[in-house]
Amino acid sequence: MPQPVDTSMVELTEELLQLTEVMASNVHDIWARGRMAEGWTWGPERDDVRKEHPCLVPYSELPDSEKAYDRNTAVETVKLILSLGYRIEKKA
Numbered sequence: 114m115p116q117p118v119d120t121s122m123v124e125l126t127e128e129l130l131q132l133t134e135v136m137a138s139n140v141h142d143i144w145a146r147g148r149m150a151e152g153w154t155w156g157p158e159r160d161d162v163r164k165e166h167p168c169l170v171p172y173s174e175l176p177d178s179e180k181a182y183d184r185n186t187a188v189e190t191v192k193l194i195l196s197l198g199y200r201i202e203k204k205a
Contacts, residue, residue, distance in 0.1 A: 120192035129191055129201065136187035137180065138172040145169055 125133065148169060156165020168179055194201060 117189075118193055118196055120189060120196050123192040123195050125188065125191060125195075128203070130188075132201070133184060133187040133191055136190070137183035140183045140186055141168075141172040141175065141180075 145168070148164075148166060151164070153164040153166055153169060155167065155169040156163065157167055159166050168175060172180065172183070191201065
């Protein structure tokens with residue numbers, strides 16, 4: 114039974130929300146690079162036999178429903194880091 118750390122009390126600043134968007138885009142790029150390395154290409158529908166996937170496009174071209182998956186991963190990762198007592202600071 115999954116038991117993730119409760120991060121519901123952690124609120125992110127606007128700066129950290131901007132960071133999570135960069136992270137979400139990077140998560141997508143890493144996923145896409147991995148798929149492409151395995152021989153996958155863009156296709157209008159996911160086809161595991163032909164190795165085609167409609168999300169093999171730049172992050173900016175994904176529908177919001179697909180971006181939400183990557184955004185949630187990024188947001189929850191940052192919230193976890195903060196809830197464990199770490200700080201995230203941008204170098205000046």
